Amino acid sequence: MDANAKKTALRMIPYGLYVLASRSNDGQIATATINWVTQASFEPPLVAIGVKRDSAAHAFIQESGSFALNVLGKGQQDLAFAFFKSPEAEGDTVGGQKFSTAVTGSPVFENAAAYLDCRMTEMAQGGDHSIFLGEVVDAEVRRQIEARADDETLLLRDLGEKTFYGG
Amino acid sequence: MDANAKKTALRMIPYGLYVLASRSNDGQIATATINWVTQASFEPPLVAIGVKRDSAAHAFIQESGSFALNVLGKGQQDLAFAFFKSPEAEGDTVGGQKFSTAVTGSPVFENAAAYLDCRMTEMAQGGDHSIFLGEVVDAEVRRQIEARADDETLLLRDLGEKTFYGG
Numbered sequence: 001m002d003a004n005a006k007k008t009a010l011r012m013i014p015y016g017l018y019v020l021a022s023r024s025n026d027g028q029i030a031t032a033t034i035n036w037v038t039q040a041s042f043e044p045p046l047v048a049i050g051v052k053r054d055s056a057a058h059a060f061i062q063e064s065g066s067f068a069l070n071v072l073g074k075g076q077q078d079l080a081f082a083f084f085k086s087p088e089a090e091g092d093t094v095g096g097q098k099f100s101t102a103v104t105g106s107p108v109f110e111n112a113a114a115y116l117d118c119r120m121t122e123m124a125q126g127g128d129h130s131i132f133l134g135e136v137v138d139a140e141v142r143r144q145i146e147a148r149a150d151d152e153t154l155l156l157r158d159l160g161e162k163t164f165y166g167g
Numbered sequence: 168m169d170a171n172a173k174k175t176a177l178r179m180i181p182y183g184l185y186v187l188a189s190r191s192n193d194g195q196i197a198t199a200t201i202n203w204v205t206q207a208s209f210e211p212p213l214v215a216i217g218v219k220r221d222s223a224a225h226a227f228i229q230e231s232g233s234f235a236l237n238v239l240g241k242g243q244q245d246l247a248f249a250f251f252k253s254p255e256a257e258g259d260t261v262g263g264q265k266f267s268t269a270v271t272g273s274p275v276f277e278n279a280a281a282y283l284d285c286r287m288t289e290m291a292q293g294g295d296h297s298i299f300l301g302e303v304v305d306a307e308v309r310r311q312i313e314a315r316a317d318d319e320t321l322l323l324r325d326l327g328e329k330t331f332y333g334g
Contacts, residue, residue, distance in 0.1 A: 001303075001304060001305045001306060002306065002307070005281075005306045005307050005308050006212060006283075006303055006306040008281070008306075008308045008312055008316050009238060009281040009282065009283050009303075009306040009307070009308050009316075010206055010212065010214075010283070010303070010306075011315075011316035011317060012183065012238050012280070012308075012316045012317055012319060012320045013183055013205065013214075013238075013317065014182070014183045014317040014320055014322060015181070015205070015317075016179065016180055016181045036205045036206055036207060036215075037180060037205060038180065038182070038203045038204060038205040038215065038217060039177050039180055039203055039217065040203060040217045040291075040293050040294070040296055040298050041217070041293045041294030041295050041296045042294070042295055042296075043294055043295050044294045045173060045177065045294075046293055046294050046296075047177075048203075048205065048215055048217070048291075048293075048298050050205060050206065050207045050208070050215070071176060071179050071180075113179070114172075114175070114176040114179055115176065116173075116176050121293075122292065122293070124207075124215075124289045124291045124300055126207050126208045126213055126215075126288075126289070126300055127207070127208030127209070127210055127211045127212075127213050128208050128209055128210050129208045129209075131207050131215050131291065131298065131300065133291055133293055133298065136168075136173055136176075136177070137168065138168050139168060139169065139172045139173040139175075139177075140169070140172050140176070141172050141175045141176050145175055147328065148178075148328060149175050149176075149178035149179045149331075150178060150179055150180065150181040150182075150323070150324055151324065152179060153179045153181055155181060156317070157315055157317055157318065161314065161315060164316075
């Protein structure tokens with residue numbers, strides 16, 4: 001296999017950007033900007049997300065059995081970059097962003113364009129990332145959607161020419 | 168949960184378009200235009216795809232343990248629509264598109280912008296779709312990539328205002 005062809009073909013997959021958030025059973029919060037996300041079923045409504053195996057978010061999702069996907073909107077590059085660094089929670093903010101608690105107990109950010117609050121249903125081991133399947137148990141959209149909903153979403157490509165992964 | 172919020176938030180996830188192709192052990196070919204695709208690991212290189220549980224492609228992937236993802240490029244709306252209908256193979260074409268056989272035995276289309284040839288490693292049951300994890304064992308890119316690779320990919324949004332799923 002040609003390593004460059006593999007890399008380029010994989011980079012042809014387009015992505016949106018999301019702040020993944022999860023809470024441990026003792027109340028700690030883990031966040032991470034991620035992009036490996038797809039819907040996985042209509043009925044029940046499922047999403048599949050790729051999460052780095054050695055991350056705090058991975059540990060907290062396994063422990064709590066839930067996570068929230070905060071969907072970033074056009075113009076929210078600053079949030080994407082802030083959560084690449086997995087900032088610590090301080091009171092009711094993480095990385096300067098105010099959060100509240102969704103149905104599953106996962107943190108959702110007031111400024112995100114939308115969120116999907118999910119109960120984990122299955123985990124596939126995969127490789128350096130695991131794939132978690134989550135059933136959407138609550139959702140909210142904080143923007144007026146004029147045309148296509150996916151036009152409102154911050155894309156990985158909106159982060160510039162050098163960024164191909166946000167996991 | 169507000170059903171409209173759930174629908175809209177899920178539709179905020181952006182997608183590319185792919186012709187999934189798989190071959191049964193007795194040589195039959197199944198194809199389908201799909202969009203629920205994400206990378207799932209760097210090492211080993213894995214992709215995760217959502218496949219309708221009652222489709223021929225689903226059955227053939229389970230049987231053969233492999234599949235190819237043909238990545239559609241900008242301007243290939245005609246291929247996306249042709250494979251929505253899961254056309255029958257005729258000789259070395261499906262839906263008028265010439266294919267050859269990749270390393271895993273899965274069909275790859277000469278006109279596709281790229282392909283990822285995959286050996287199935289895991290299946291998560293999910294809901295009305297299963298999630299297959301596949302290890303990329305071969306790949307080819309048939310376009311000159313000038314800037315970002317994901318700029319070359321046909322997007323679900325390129326199919327017009329009404330198309331939100333191609334599975």
